[in-house]
Structure formats: C-alpha cells, structure tokens
Amino acid sequence: MSWVDSARGSDFPIENLPLGIFSEAKGRRRPGVAIGDYILDLCAITDLLDESWREDLEQPVLNGWLARGQGATSELRERLIEILTDERYRDDVEAQLIGQSEVRMHVPCLIGDYTDFYVGIHHATNVGKQFRPDNPLLPNYKYVPIGYHGRASSVRASGEEVVRPNGQRKAPDADAPEYGPSRRLDYELELGIWIGRGNELGSPIPIGEAGEHIAGYCLLNDWSARDLQAWEYQPLGPFLAKNFLTTVSPWIVSAEALAPYREPMPPRPSGDPQPLPYLDDAADRERGGLGIQLEATLTTEQMRRSGVAPHILSRGSADAAMYWSAAQIVAHHSSNGCNLQAGDLIGTGTLSTDSVSGLGSLLEISQGGKQPIQLANGEMRAFLEDGDEVTLRAWCEADGAPRIGLGECVGRVVPAPAL
Template sequence: MTLDQTHDPKLASWVEGAEPGSDFPIQSLPIGIFSEAKGLRRPGVAIGDYILDLTASADLLDEEWREDLSQPILNAWLSRGPEAHRALRQRLSEILSDERYRDDVEINLIGQSEVRMHLPCLIGDYTDFYVGIHHATNVGKQFRPDNPLLPNYKYVPIGYHGRASSVRASGEPVVRPRGQRKPPEADAPEYGPSRRLDYELELGIWIGRGNDLGQPIPIGEAGQHIAGYCLLNDWSARDLQAWEYQPLGPFLAKNFLTSISPWIVSADALAPFRTPMPPRPEGDPDPLPYLSNDADRQSGGLSIQLEVTLSTEKMRQQRQAPHVLSRGRADSAMYWSAAQIVTHHSSNGCNLQPGDLIGTGTLSNDSDQGLGSLLEISRGGKQPIELQSGEKRSFLEDGDEVTLRAWCEREGAVRIGLGECVGRVVSAY
C-alpha cells in the first residue's frame, strides 16, 4: 500500500467542515449509500459535513464508472477492485480540492444531517471471527481459569458464519431478543427476553473483488480483495449464548442484529496508518506457511483508536454526557491480521463475493480501560459499573444507547474517522 497525492497532509478541500479534525477530511473520502426524504437510494461520498451525490455528479466522473456508481447498492462497484477504487479516489480528491470545480460540484453537496444512511451493499454472507486475543483470553478465564485459550487459537483464525439478513446500518433499534436461557441454579431452561444483553466492539471488513469457488486467495494477494473497513457491533445475548452454544457455537444469541457504521473507509485511506502486527509472545507457534507473509508482518496492523460510550434514558433526560465504557486500539488487540482472516476464510476454496462482510471479533486491549464488551467490563456481571446518574450496569437495559467510534491519527498524517455505529435497546416484542 503506497501513499500518493491524495494522502498529502497539506491537501485541503473547499467544502465546509472538511478541515483537519473532521471524521471526513479530503484525505478520507469514504463511500456509502444514502437517501433524502422520500428519495431514491444512491451512492455518495462523505466530505466534511456533507455528502457528494455521485449520481448527480456523473458528468465529472469517468464514463466507465457511471453505471456502477448510479446503483442503490455498491456490490458491482466493489467488484471492480483496487485499481478502479484508487482512480475514483484520485478524481474525487481533485474535484473537491480544486476551486475550478467548485461551481459544478457544490450544487451536488447534501448535508449529512439531511439524509438517511443505508447498508452500502447487498450482503450475501457475513462471517464473524475471534481474532481479539485479549477478549478471547478474558472470556476464556471466566469459564476455564487455568486454560483460557483452546489449543487451536494460536494456529487457526477462529470464526463462524453469522446471519447476513439481520445486518443493519447505524441507528437501527436493538430489539431485545427472546430465547431459551438456563440459569445455573435452574433444573430446566425457560423462554423469555434476554437478561444479559451485551455489545461487542469490532471492525468490519468489506470484500471487494471476490475469488472463484475452489481457488483460495494467497496471503500476498489478500489485500487486493479488501475494499475497506467499518465499525461493527455484534450484539450478543450472553444468557442465550451460554445455554445454546455447545456444541455448534453461536446461533440465536447473535443473529438477531448486527449493527455497522454506514461508510466504507477504503484501504487506501487507511494506508498512512498501517503498522506492524504485534510480535507473537515467546513460545507461540509461527503461523502456518499459507498464513505467513513478511509484508503482512511489517504492515498488516491497523493503527485505529477505538471508543465505546453508553447513554441511558435517565442520563439523556438529565442531559448528562455519555459514559465512556472503553478506549483502546485495534492494532494491539488483533492476533491475526485482516489479510490472514481473508486468506484463511478462502483457504478451503470458499468463494468470497463483492459486498461480503467479515467481522474481526471483539477488540479488547490488555488493560481495563480498553475492554470491548460488558461481559469483560463487569466480569461476567459480578462487578457492575456505576454511572454518573447513580445507575448501575452489568448488562444493557431497555433505553440504553451504545455508540462505537473510531479514528486514526499520527504525526505527519491528517486524522480520519470511521464515523459512528449507534444502537438503542428497546423492549422485547
């Protein structure tokens, strides 16, 4: 991943709100799908406080891109691969920074507060991994104090297939799920609303160009299949999960809703923030050859800062600021890289397709300030947190709103954000 003129920290846009410090400066230019009131869904690019309507701006874009960039989903555009994505990024950077284009472009800018965001793609498949080693260790300790990680964890990226139909864009209400649960002291399970509803802080990986069935993606080429990233909240009903997950893993405890931030932040936009993967602790096995790559070790990490906040109904009524649940980093949380995830997913010949979504798994750091779920923060419910409103929380109550945020910043580069992923819990039907 190389830097070009689109990453220049001196580059500035004439669009209001795109100054350094914004989530969406001209160095970012994420793509998504939006609609105005009673309007059609169409693609747009975030710039400052606005969205550039790509359909209305078609005359300023390459003719061969126009059909794919006039559709209400981005699957066809993602399938074009990194060369086309990079060319569009360069063209957008040009017209949003050069005053010569201002009169032609400004009329196609729409305030972000005036639109509704939608899923950027028709998601054919959604897979959730478990590459956050500190999360895996913390959860494992609650069930296996002497052996928190199972023997396969450091050899194989663990994952499971989720439910694509229940993935929704940020802002979708979180309806408390119902299901079977069996408290430890009960003789038999019961059916009812989850009492241990939780969030999970993750990154989402969007697949661009796919691979043919039976043709694995080599580790050195995996990055060419990653179109971009988003935030992902894999809502989890811990009481349902504890009862149902053996022997086949997550099911109803996970598939009722997955929330994502609506913008696809391109791999190119994140290029200045690549970082080496954390060195493996002494004694850990080396990755098997199909997962091993020198370039990925040197730049497969993502220097992304993560934050989770909680706002209860009482806090909002009292106009209190949200409570910060955690602040951490993605690069120190992931045991396996994004490229290793994609390679392993396809290693048996599985065909990934444009618009497929992959979750990293919960990203927790090795300190109490950077935990990615309430299951960890409250130590399985044994240590509730106290909020400024006087309320306590072990797990989420009705009316609670969880907001995930993420951003990248380092010296010599302009800060960019991934936006927000928001969900508010409502009572079970």
C-alpha cells in the same frame, strides 16, 4: 486543501472520502462520498467521472463498484480529490453537496454472506477465563483464525433500534430452561471488513494478495445475548444469541485511506507458534496492523433526560487487540476454496486490549455480571437495559497525516416483543 470548508478538522477530510449509500426523504438510494459535514451525490456528478463507471455508481448498492477492485477505487479517489480541491469545479459540484444530517444512511452493500471472527486475543482470553480459568485459550487459537458464519439478513446500518431478543435461557441452579427476554444483553466492539474483488470457488486467495481483496473497513457491533449464548452454544457455537441484529457504521473507509496509519503486527509472545506458511507474509508482518483508535460509550434514558455526558466504556486500538491480521482473516477464509464475493462482510470479533480501560464488551467489563459498573448519575450496569444506547467510534491519527474517522455505529435498546 478541499474547498469544502467543513472538511478541514473533521473526521472526513479530503484524505478520507469513504463511500456509502444514502437516501433523502422519499428519495431513492444512491452512492455518495463523505466530505466534511456533507455527502457528495455521485449520481449527480457522473458527467465529471469516467463514463465506464456510471452504471455501477448509479446503483442502490455498492456491490458492482467494489467488484472492480482497489484499482478502480484508487482512480475514483484521485478524481474526487481533483474535483474537491480545484476551484474550477466548485460552482458545479457545490450544489450537489447534501448535509449528512439531512439524509438516511443504509447498509452500503447487498450482503451475500457475513462471517464473524474471534481475532481479539485479549477478549478470547478474558472470556475463556470465566469458563475455563486454568485453560482460557483452546489449543487451536494460536494456529487458526477462529470464525463462524453469521446472519447477513439482520445486518443493519447505524441507528437501527436494538429489539431485545426473546430466547431460551437457563439459570445455573434451574432444572430446565425458560423462554423470555434476554437478561444479559451485551455489545461487542468490532471492526468490519468489506470484501471487494472476490475469488473463484476452489481457488484460495494467497496471503500476499489478500489485502487486494479488501475494499475497506467500518465499525461493527455484533449484539449478543449472553444468557441465550451460554445455553445454546455447545456443541455448534453461536446461533440465536447473535443473529438477531448486527449494526455497522455506514461508511466504507478504503484501504488506501488507511494506508498512512498501518502498523507492524505485534510480535508474537515467546513460545507462541509462528503462523503456518499459508498465513505468513513478510509484508503483512510489517504493515498488517491497523492503527485505528476505538471507543465505546453508553448513555441511559435517565442520563439523556438529565443531560449527563456519555459514559466511556472503553478506549483502545485495533492493532493492540488483533492476534491475526485482516489479510490473514481473508486468506484463511478462502484457504479451503471458499469463494468470497463483493459485498461480503467480515467481523474481526471483539477487540479488547490488555488494559481494563480497553475492554470491548460488558461481559468483560462487569466480569460476567459480578462487578457492575457505576455510572455518573448513580445507575449501575452489568448488562444493557431497555433505553440504553451504545455508540462506537473509531479514528486514525499519525504524524504527518490528518485525523480521519470511520463514522459512528449507534444502537438503542428497546423492549422485547410481548410473549
């Protein structure tokens, strides 16, 4: 039990202790750890920590710390658990707790590279059916984790405004495209994977060691302009329809904190190929599933003015959505010798379950805009309108373990820049 009273029953109990980067008004960015309703300022307690950690824990980003690997993270967790449960430290440490509502959170790392995958098989199938009803999944999907390189410069922390993008769009019956604000703006419910210790160029990460290179997880919303995407994506895939903004929740929830909630990977359906040897690992099959519950909600400007409760867009779980595991993603990403680096960000791709209540995008929920949803106040939505706010949440629960959360990932749509 932590002596921080608000830790009990919160998404940030002593068993969680995620790392993030925060700042106070006009203050510098620095590392902190979430505990209950507070952030513990790590820079202010370095005299209670290992002296060799000080340089990396006083930086405005966590890249240097994550590069130390999971061993260092585990040692820091053990020390923080001691400090936050032992009353002997309370007088000195309590003064270094800052209310989470009093700070601004930032992207926790300087992201060198951002890669988005497509491992949600139900999402891939649902989207494929809209374009290829007779052949929704392309032949490579069940052999290779599909991914593409995104834009690291436009990754922002929860709360950043979503500026509606302008771009080329072409109506099906039009002779030529036009340029203007996206009319089919969408969200994507994903998990983010933060890379810790990297690998040398030309040295792939074996599947059995891939988990050791994962520093932790967050929520990720890869905002998508579906009309821009439909026009531009052939033959090279997503470009301007995706790279205008990616939002992440600000906390890095460690692999160690998530360990009690790991699940077996879902068995592959009869007839599906087994992973090739470089993607196959017995331990990953047994514990590679992420037992993380996922939720997306929507409020409109009118709903907020009237005090109407958020509309639940979807609820599902990551382990039920992912065809490929996080370790398989990392192993495949490096399999050609690509060097991953501390602070790199990887998205899972949209995580939809096989239930209509667990769809992770409006493209699926509204069936490409053909079946708009009706909100409690009578408004209709096929895609996002200006003023709409999407909130992603995630948490873990298991017998014998407390609930822990990943924090919120929030974005509100604002009008496109004037042409």
